Amino acid sequence: MWSGLPIAYLSLGSNLGDREDYLRQAIAKLSAHCEIKVLNTSAVYQTEAVGYEEQADFLNLVVEIESSLKPIELLDFTQEIENQLDRTREIRWGPRTIDIDIILFGQEEINSPRLTIPHPRFHKRAFVLVPLAELTKEVIYQGWTAAELLAGLEAGDQGVEEYKNSL
Ligand code: X6L
Ligand code: MG
Ligand code: MG
Numbered sequence: 001m002w003s004g005l006p007i008a009y010l011s012l013g014s015n016l017g018d019r020e021d022y023l024r025q026a027i028a029k030l031s032a033h034c035e036i037k038v039l040n041t042s043a044v045y046q047t048e049a050v051g052y053e054e055q056a057d058f059l060n061l062v063v064e065i066e067s068s069l070k071p072i073e074l075l076d077f078t079q080e081i082e083n084q085l086d087r088t089r090e091i092r093w094g095p096r097t098i099d100i101d102i103i104l105f106g107q108e109e110i111n112s113p114r115l116t117i118p119h120p121r122f123h124k125r126a127f128v129l130v131p132l133a134e135l136t137k138e139v140i141y142q143g144w145t146a147a148e149l150l151a152g153l154e155a156g157d158q159g160v161e162e163y164k165n166s167l
Contacts, residue, residue, distance in 0.1 A: 005066040006106030007039070008074065009135065011119070011128045013099045015049065015058040022085055022098045023059060024167050029081045030065065036074075040064040042131035044167060048159030050125070051093035059163060062103070062131035071105045075115050078102065103128060104140060123149050126158035 010030070014022040023044065031038045042062045049055045067074060078100040085098045103119045110117040122128040123141050133146035140146055 003037075003066055005037075005068055006108070008065050008067055008071075008105040009103045009132060009140075010063045010065065010078070011060065011099075011101045011103050011122065011131075012063060013047075013058045013060045013101075013127070014097055015056045016095045016097045017086070019059040020044070020164075020167065023061060025085055026081055026098050026100060027063060027167065029084070030063065030078075033077060035068045036077075037066050038063060039066055040135050041167065042134045043162050044164040045127065045130055045160050046163040047127040047161075050127070050158065052091060055095045057159075058127065060127040060131060060160075061167070062128065062135055064135050071102065071108055071110055071117055072112075072115060074102060074105070101128075103132065124153065126150060126153060126155075126160045129153070130160045 012023055012026055027038060027041065030036050044059050044061045047058045047060050049058060069077065082098055082100060087097055101119055102115070102117055103122045105117050108117050118141060129146050129150040133150055137145060141149060
């Protein structure tokens with residue numbers, strides 16, 4: 001029986017400390033919320049840092065959830081998880097124990113000071129598109145699937161390689 005709740009895709013990344021453990025703890029905290037159901041998780045990828053390149057490689061994955069939360073409530077909760085998991089903000093785009101970004105939330109389009117959905121950069125980021133393409137074959141952005149967006153990237157795979165089949 002289909003719940004009818006919106007499906008959202010979250011991109012998780014870590015490049016500081018025990019990266020796998022931070023990813024695992026973040027997913028456990030998402031799962032523990034009574035208004036979030038984790039439906040699926042992608043493989044884990046080791047990815048070269050983009051934006052600010054003088055930092056360690058990331059582990060990235062994408063998590064598919066369904067949720068009765070409003071997008072802004074989901075943002076509050078993901079930020080609470082980041083804070084609980086030792087996230088600090090020193091260098092912009094710098095190293096972090098955990099980053100949780102809302103990539104897509106149902107068919108929502110949101111442009112508020114705190115939240116932009118779809119995520120403004122995801123369609124150009126192989127570290128998001130590679131794991132996302134595993135989880136959905138549907139059209140997700142301006143008529144394109146994740147696999148098509150990935151195929152259209154100029155810089156090929158952008159240093160994204162499978163690290164682990166699952167956490
Ligand atoms: C020009 C201007 C070129 C800005 C790139 C790219 C900015 C990415 C921010 C950019 C630009 C970002 C991760 C990461 C970050 C991650 C990997 C960001 C924010 N987060 N690299 N860099 N994985 N591999 O999760 O994504 S910082
Ligand atoms: Mg991010
Ligand atoms: Mg973020």
